[in-house]
Amino acid sequence: MKKKRFTEEQIVCFLRDAETSTINKAARQHGVSEQSFYRWKRQFSQMEVTDVRELRQIRQENVRLKKVLAERDLEVEVMKELQAKKW
Known part of the structure; x- marks a missing residue:
């Protein structure tokens, strides 16, 4: 199984950061692509x-x-x- 770079908890925290700023800025800050943020948002949008x-x-x-x-x-x-x- 492929090892993931970020844990689910980290992803949720990244999404919370993206809510306060733009997705482009948050993606650059965390070193991931915008597409990853959109995919994570679809999967973890309402989760804590x-x-x-x-x-x-x-x-x-x-x-x-x-x-x-x-x-x-x-x-x-x-x-x-x-x-x-x-x-």
Whole structure:
């Protein structure tokens, strides 16, 4: 997975700075393109830092639950195969 240059918390802070000044000025100040600001604004426009942290925790939990479900499905398939065989 590609390492991101900025964390979500930093991005939200950048967006708050951009609200007080122009996007062009904020982009130059933080060293990113204007397009990045517009993309971030579309993704994180109404979020606060705490919301972003919650979102990250929910995503991590979702990944963990998907792994658990995949393992459980694999176990079920193995048990079905064992029952289908005649000893």
